[in-house]
Amino acid sequence: MNESRIKGAFETMHTTKEMDQRILAAVASGQETQKGRPRRRSRRFYHRLALAAAIVLTLFTVFQIPQVATYAETIVKTFTNVFRVQGEEVKAEGKFLELDEDASNEMEKFDTLRQVEEKIDIKLLKYDKGYEKNLAWQYSPWTDFFEGKPCDEIFGVHVTNDYYILGDLKNVKINSYKEPSTVNSIVYEKGKNFGTPIKCQITIYTSEFYEARDGDGGMENGILDYDSIINQETATTYQCKNLDTEVILYEMVTDGPAAWEQVEGFPVTYMILSYNGITYEFCGQVTKDTMKEIAENLHY
Structure with missing residues (x-):
């Protein structure tokens, strides 16, 4: 999966505000700065972003959080x-x-x-x-x-x-x-x-x-x-x-x-x-x- 497809996949995910915060926290170490300005995000960053998103979404699904689970009683x-x-x-x-x-x-x-x-x-x-x-x-x-x-x-x-x-x-x-x-x-x-x-x-x-x-x-x-x-x-x-x-x-x-x-x-x-x-x-x-x-x- 190339960078644009990974980025697009993440941006189309239906996540809650809480889920977004968990995902971004999981990949915070991948966003370095140079002279006070954010670096251009690398392909590795988006790979890590997609992986973190997948992990968080899986955890939410397993525990049946209503936003992502079907029939989440x-x-x-x-x-x-x-x-x-x-x-x-x-x-x-x-x-x-x-x-x-x-x-x-x-x-x-x-x-x-x-x-x-x-x-x-x-x-x-x-x-x-x-x-x-x-x-x-x-x-x-x-x-x-x-x-x-x-x-x-x-x-x-x-x-x-x-x-x-x-x-x-x-x-x-x-x-x-x-x-x-x-x-x-x-x-x-x-x-x-x-x-x-x-x-x-x-x-x-x-x-x-x-x-x-x-x-x-x-x-x-x-x-x-x-x-x-x-x-x-x-x-x-x-x-x-x-x-x-x-x-x-x-x-x-x-x-x-x-x-x-x-x-x-x-x-x-x-x-x-x-x-x-x-x-x-x-x-x-x-x-x-x-x-x-x-x-x-x-x-x-």
Whole structure:
């Protein structure tokens, strides 16, 4: 790279004032003076300038400084999710995150999870074979925590797809509606391995939740206790190698989400996992082994 190209590359970098100061300090020794006047900057100077810039930009990226990082989530405070599995506590770290300032405080629908990410500026785990079109994802912010009165603050978000994974279901027909308050629906026939679709619900807590709820509503001193909702004989844990996190699996009789249009209750398998402070819940009429396979294939 010649001098003009190095100089041009540096001058087009999008840096903050603080970053500029660090870069210039790193190469200060390369700017000598002669008789009180700055020397013409040499090719070596620009090489050092480019190198210093690259180092500083790399450090800023690694530590996710918002100016240069994609989906640079702001972590306000951490908390502990406590699940009770057959009398034993299973703990997972949660994080109170700052949503993008443009995140809506009203319900919306999206085709893909990537679109939700762009809206809230937070990375979310995905499954390559998931159904993502025709407004499949429902974005539902919590905004009415105080005595049922609406407010502008977003205390948390549920991101839900009632038929995220279709597996080997047959004759699938999905009805989608633009209105956020109208539930989409799905009609299908059972397959060999899938008796229903698999629903995915993602739960994100924000800093406003912590400020409003610490010491109330199941949270105290940074502990969010799920009580004994999964304290049953079918509950087990599984160490997911892909995500290096503990996954909880259990079975429960339910009629499923409204989108499935089920009339009677039937047994489904639930899977709950926490990853990078966000809770993911999957449920469907499949085996625990199928749920494990899904966990091993989740990624950003």
